[in-house]
Amino acid sequence: MSISGIISALVVGLIIGALGRLAVPGKQHLPIWLTIVIGIVAAFVGSAIAGLFTSMWIFVLAVQVLVAAAGVLLIDGAYSRR
Template structure:
């Protein structure tokens, strides 16, 4: 992957993290910086998963956002248990 592709993935990852947080219902206990980091991870992971099925950018984006929502949901559950907060 070229450097421009990595920079683009980082920027898209930030947006995907925000979209993933919006999809998860209820109040999240995650700090915003952690949500954005999880979005970057989801962008790479979702892009990798989607590459097995399609190269259409909108389908890849949908998979990335769904992966981000799942990761934010799981991380929020673990984060709220570790901090002692309840939902």
């Protein structure tokens, strides 16, 4: 992965984190910085998962948002118990 690929993944990760948070119903107790980190990780993981099946950008985006929503659900559950 080149530098431009990493930078674009970071930018997409910001957007993916916001979309993942919007996809989860109810109020989340996560700070915005943690949502951004979840989005960045989801962008990398979602791209890897979707890359196993196809390279269609809409499918990759959908998988990334689903991974981000799952990450928000899991981490919000752990974060709110603290």
